[in-house]
Amino acid sequence: MTYKNEQLHEEKVFKDPVHAYVHVRDRVIWDLIATPEFQRLRRIKQLGTTNITFHGAEHSRFNHSLGVYEIVRRIIYNFQGRPHWNNDQRLLCMCAALLHDLGHGPFSHSFEKVFKLDHEYFTQQIILGDTYVNKVLERVSPGFAQEVADVIAKTHSDKLVVSLISSQIDADRMDYLLRDAYYTGVSYGHFDMERILRVMRPIEDQVVIKSSGMHAVEDYIMSRYQMYWQVYFHPVTRSAEVILTKILHRAKQLYESNYQFKLQPTHFLTFFSGDVSLEEYLKLDESVVHYYFQLWQEEEDEILRDLCERFMNRRLFKYVEFNPNKQIGDLMRLIQLFKDAGIDSDYYLVVDSSSDLPYDFYRPGEEEERLPIHLVMPNGTLKELSRHSDIVEAISGKKRTDHKLYFPKDMIYAIQDEEIKQDIIGILFSKERI
Amino acid sequence: MTYKNEQLHEEKVFKDPVHAYVHVRDRVIWDLIATPEFQRLRRIKQLGTTNITFHGAEHSRFNHSLGVYEIVRRIIYNFQGRPHWNNDQRLLCMCAALLHDLGHGPFSHSFEKVFKLDHEYFTQQIILGDTYVNKVLERVSPGFAQEVADVIAKTHSDKLVVSLISSQIDADRMDYLLRDAYYTGVSYGHFDMERILRVMRPIEDQVVIKSSGMHAVEDYIMSRYQMYWQVYFHPVTRSAEVILTKILHRAKQLYESNYQFKLQPTHFLTFFSGDVSLEEYLKLDESVVHYYFQLWQEEEDEILRDLCERFMNRRLFKYVEFNPNKQIGDLMRLIQLFKDAGIDSDYYLVVDSSSDLPYDFYRPGEEEERLPIHLVMPNGTLKELSRHSDIVEAISGKKRTDHKLYFPKDMIYAIQDEEIKQDIIGILFSKERI
Amino acid sequence: MTYKNEQLHEEKVFKDPVHAYVHVRDRVIWDLIATPEFQRLRRIKQLGTTNITFHGAEHSRFNHSLGVYEIVRRIIYNFQGRPHWNNDQRLLCMCAALLHDLGHGPFSHSFEKVFKLDHEYFTQQIILGDTYVNKVLERVSPGFAQEVADVIAKTHSDKLVVSLISSQIDADRMDYLLRDAYYTGVSYGHFDMERILRVMRPIEDQVVIKSSGMHAVEDYIMSRYQMYWQVYFHPVTRSAEVILTKILHRAKQLYESNYQFKLQPTHFLTFFSGDVSLEEYLKLDESVVHYYFQLWQEEEDEILRDLCERFMNRRLFKYVEFNPNKQIGDLMRLIQLFKDAGIDSDYYLVVDSSSDLPYDFYRPGEEEERLPIHLVMPNGTLKELSRHSDIVEAISGKKRTDHKLYFPKDMIYAIQDEEIKQDIIGILFSKERI
């Protein structure tokens, strides 16, 4: 028996509130979970700042990664013996599922934006670099790590395997919807995953859905839609995100202007300079970020200090609806008024936009090509989902965007100059904004 | 309208996975939640190292504190208009419920043990000291903070109020059982809280239970029993706890022996010296601990480095059953053998004992006097629970203790001297230990 | 204290799997539940033949009626003290909620169709006639029964009260979606009712929804849509319904042709003759129907016997898709072929159509005027739901209809004449029907 096929002496299970149990029989999977790079995901929250709004959402990416693995394990279990399914790809699928989020850092969204990083790049680095994860994978067979990396990068030649991990109805999305709904406690996000797993069928280049399961898929897409607007894009969460982003900006700017930090921000230096090594990247977990933000509450720089204090103690920015097409003049005015009042609008007046495309059919050549979901009809033909489902057709390809303008209400009310203050308040609040 | 009675313009709710919603109408409660001292609880896990075993258990003390508040709010709501209930105590009860865990630090159990701290002392300090929390409470009325502190300390003269917060069936216990069961995903820990709330009755000096609700209380006590043995005392969790404790011991010892840390452990200094100020205490959250443990993975000292690496990457100690009455000789032998092998048994051979008393009736004069649960019978008389319930009687007052011996299996198997190695292995594993 | 205001000595509760508890404090409600006319609802299934497909769906209309009452009780509880809400209408709302389905008989849909009955007419009769229910209501105040009847008939002058009981988001619909989902076990049908109750607001002539709760309402409408297509219109359930309808037709036809039943079908006589008295109507519960169907399995008449045997033992008709616009020729051919084969196509070849309109805005003058759901915006204006929700807009007013052709496959395969048999099979199965 090779390492590739090695089974644990006895099946191990993790108690999981979403899938009841996560089952591990393969030595490879067990060993991957035990690597420091994978254990590190325990110190990175799945939903970043969402717990500021939904206090239950404190679960980590470790939690989610196990869940994605478990779903893929169950899908493959159902696939065994079916035409088109090559069971030699079993371990590849499960490893890719387990490791797909490995490159995430803390508060990825903000860090990637400010420091021009890409978690997918780091996922590749961790899998292919000098890491424990790489060693485990290469023990399977030379080149296996590269295969796993290719599946995650969607460049692997086996399109069926890729679609298991990345499609509009993949194990990743199914797990995060169910898991995030569970931890936040919202009633959206539920759908009949067991049913979807039962109607998934492998064909040569993708996973398709038996048409009798269409309604379960509709339900899944609606769940996704609701979770985006009710949870992921919640305006209060975005307020914390806005502040976080501004903290990173400020720290970088201070660094670039040779500001003397009370304690040298060692962990951040390569992020500031734009030359992050894998080793440095792996050290930066959420604890480290919190540690610095706590320190920075006592920094000399007033803006950095204030923003950190806001973030750590949840003194968030308020927001109003903002229409970028009609209100650009208002925004210009506000920037001037902030300047007059001595408030730095770069940090204290922020337009944030969120947008989501709940489902789309294939539009070749567009920025991000999305593989559509195909139903397989009783007569064996394929049909793109939105052509069969009224509900999905109705929302298909419709991007919805929400713009908000964020600002510190307390600072504005504290402006000494009564006229400036009233002008700002007038612009922000007195209009009919619905 | 005074601050004491001030209601929010509109009721605020927190979505909570356990209680559906946490409702806040009182300005005082809202303001307490917004204080930095309370927000800090977001950065302290409710169950310390339990997430090492049950990955779902990543919820914070913030989460739990809101839950306890909500339960007390509902109890009081039911009490309104009942004899013996003085609704003037409403705000006092709710504040005490919300703040009862305020003094917890990260991994309280280990920190308290190593540094001789007491979270209850710090709860008092935070409520009575120069804090945001104190300011909010004193705005209610001068002396109100002291009242809240007294309720939490169980010294308040209103015994009914005290028993709401601290008894063998209080809001604290009900919340943590339900919440910890929810986040870990175990099926133990569930009981019909709504039913218990419906059968609670205030009398002059305590909360009692209508006898028709006895079975729900039995179920609650069984849940508690199961959660202790299945979750809280899980041997793998205790392994992480053992390592954590040893890290703190080692760091303290190094400090005392004037070891030069690569980075001065500023946050820990007063803990080492035994003179922790409130300000220092409040700064030490879980992020800070993790930050240092990460740094210490690169320390010169081999023991500190190894233990931190184990803790952060989940390379835990293994364990065997240990009977302190019969096996003290084995333990002595092992200590000698470890010494011979060059392994410091102070850090690498640890007996850990857990014990629980699921319920007890009143035993005056004993170490910790426990208030029994009283049933109120149809004819109005009181009856102590264990006299009416066979199940409770069966487990009442029976302390159960579990002893385990922890050690690093990998180190032992790496011992060069084959004889010593086999001797150690022989003692640890070859006996029938069941 | 009058009977109208009389409270029970102690609140009574019913344990309910959907709402946890149903709470009763009012003597009037308690007395209504105890009437024989209301207890009779225990012997009528909420979902008629659905348990043939979803075996869990065995719950009764009694079950559902308590649930609707409970929801209205909670809505009213939230309304207390709000502008536009007249708490004098409290008891009226709760009685109407409890009694709104009182006139349902067993398998209402089929009975109403075959015997030209109307359960709403009987609801009125029971409330206004010489019944226990009427006596209880008239004790509240003379004319109160008429008021309750008017609310249920939607003719009451208080439009706000009417909209609580009958609208596109009323207590009836919320209860049946949640309840039917619970008992069938499907994952559709769930939505956050607690949230919807929190955002309901009374205005002068209707209940409206705070716009911040729009997503919960979207979720409710999607649940409704899914339950209709996944559960209520399930083709297997409809097969049982088709057979049931044909049994009633056959029995009526036999009666009209002076057929001698082995046992005189006493309970059915007035149904056959079209002159059902209230007393007769109340006697006909599901047990009685089952009793006769069991007897009729031993009748002389072959068709009645066969259909009853099919219904009782679940030997259902099979079905194929049927397009009434394109396939009328096929249907004509089949009727002729059935005749040739000696099978009575009146009973053994049935087109069944189901259609649903998940939500509609107001279209004055149309057959059934539906009151739209209105959102109340932050600035106080009202906005019709589909104008604010993309999802609802997408499905608003879109009636979807499904046609199926039902037949006994076993009978067809048993046709002796091979040519006729193959012709029938050819028409039914050989086409591409997707």
Next chain:
Amino acid sequence: MTYKNEQLHEEKVFKDPVHAYVHVRDRVIWDLIATPEFQRLRRIKQLGTTNITFHGAEHSRFNHSLGVYEIVRRIIYNFQGRPHWNNDQRLLCMCAALLHDLGHGPFSHSFEKVFKLDHEYFTQQIILGDTYVNKVLERVSPGFAQEVADVIAKTHSDKLVVSLISSQIDADRMDYLLRDAYYTGVSYGHFDMERILRVMRPIEDQVVIKSSGMHAVEDYIMSRYQMYWQVYFHPVTRSAEVILTKILHRAKQLYESNYQFKLQPTHFLTFFSGDVSLEEYLKLDESVVHYYFQLWQEEEDEILRDLCERFMNRRLFKYVEFNPNKQIGDLMRLIQLFKDAGIDSDYYLVVDSSSDLPYDFYRPGEEEERLPIHLVMPNGTLKELSRHSDIVEAISGKKRTDHKLYFPKDMIYAIQDEEIKQDIIGILFSKERI
């Protein structure tokens, strides 16, 4: 491929609220479910009169039987490949599981008591007699029906197979606890079945439990205990049961005294005469019983009429605690007083006793020998559960009995003779009865 091994073209599933899905792959199972004898179980409630107290408990024995089958299917799935497990017994186990309750009639408990019947006898008859079920079983192989019957009767030589179906932790009990808890909505009755299934191990003559799963078994035993006292023995349910039993007694007595029923009670005649054929037995479902009870509400005999009216309209008897050791004198007095008041105490004064033994170890020679639950320890030895579990030890072998005295309160308050009335009331209510 023989019928025995024949698999369905595609797996069929039943949506089940308790087990999510019931899976059927074997043609034999599918055919058994389709038999009229099995479909008949849809018309027999699992919990008889319990829905009078817990309105949700309207589920049928059909429902439960599918559940037991599904649990056995899962257990066997886990057993595959394990030592001691002979997979040839697979179909035998599943058939026995599915059919174990086949002989139940409506309200079995009362019918068996009054008419001296035994549902186990009828289960044997249905399996071995001239039935559809028998035909399906005999197609598997000649003698297979007898094997199934032997497993259910616990006389089969394969003790391992028997213990899967009938032991103190069998599939039957696990399903009914979970299912009855689900439908009633009570929070008792939940335990971690998935965990128990994972720790079940086949040995030569029984199913044992890995000791690491002991706590899950404790939880199961406590659930059973709570369900008995909270649900199954609920005094209100027993009141309905008492009345039902008295109806049957009265009807039998009238029959024996040649009373002329308005409609000849055809279905009951052989029950009255004590000579029930299988054919007659199968016809008597709950609908038929309800049909007669409705008719009997219009009978001449006052007692029969009154009792039926009480049963159908839920006008139940009230109850008080009764101590048969101390209160036999009171009972004698009451009987005399009832006689004086002209109330037939045979029908209107009933002592009802319920008792339960939550778990017992093996006591050879006792009335009903119960097989104990054995744990298998890490070293492979077996240990009886109560020797390892404090909780189980505490309740093991302790029979608990509850006695109540039932009577129609309304009749007593309607007694004309004031002295007799007060005497009765005095005995029933004025004592301290707690």
